[in-house]
Amino acid sequence: MGINTRVDLATASEALRQEKIKELMLAGVTIIDPRTTYLDRTVEIGKDTTLYPNCTLQGKTRIGERCVIEPNSKISDTEIGDGVTIRSYSVITESRIEDEATIGPFAHLRPLSEVKAKAKIGNFVEVKKSIIGKGSKANHMAYIGESLIGEEVNIGAGTITCNYDGFEKHQTIIGDRIFV
Numbered sequence: 001m002g003i004n005t006r007v008d009l010a011t012a013s014e015a016l017r018q019e020k021i022k023e024l025m026l027a028g029v030t031i032i033d034p035r036t037t038y039l040d041r042t043v044e045i046g047k048d049t050t051l052y053p054n055c056t057l058q059g060k061t062r063i064g065e066r067c068v069i070e071p072n073s074k075i076s077d078t079e080i081g082d083g084v085t086i087r088s089y090s091v092i093t094e095s096r097i098e099d100e101a102t103i104g105p106f107a108h109l110r111p112l113s114e115v116k117a118k119a120k121i122g123n124f125v126e127v128k129k130s131i132i133g134k135g136s137k138a139n140h141m142a143y144i145g146e147s148l149i150g151e152e153v154n155i156g157a158g159t160i161t162c163n164y165d166g167f168e169k170h171q172t173i174i175g176d177r178i179f180v
Contacts (some may be wrong), residue, residue, distance in 0.1 A: 053072075
């Protein structure tokens, strides 16, 4: 197929996208609406994972088995374990999410974020360059930046980790089983 115009480019891109979608579906991935699912050819998805409409998956994203990616989520260059749920309208970039974690809705994981197994990042929570420990949760309206959060921590609504003193950034460290 020759590509001489932007119309030709869009037609070629659509053909490649649909080829990748067909390949994934034949391998056991459920794609609710293939017409509105956008993914790069480099994306890998495990069997029994479900993609809802209007998902965008880009770059070196790898999604495990038995995951659910709800509508209008955008995931780029991210590694996702097995049994993970990404709720609607979440944006995840250059992050790592371990098995059985839950993200969103309306969550934002910025680069270098790591969410350990069974942790939960809820609605309107932003995480940047942080590790969220196993079983920990930030259920709603929080900013966690450049932090190390231990296991089974509960981050309450409105929590902000402040790490800039006007001159330098400092990592925030919260131990295991802490309620903030």
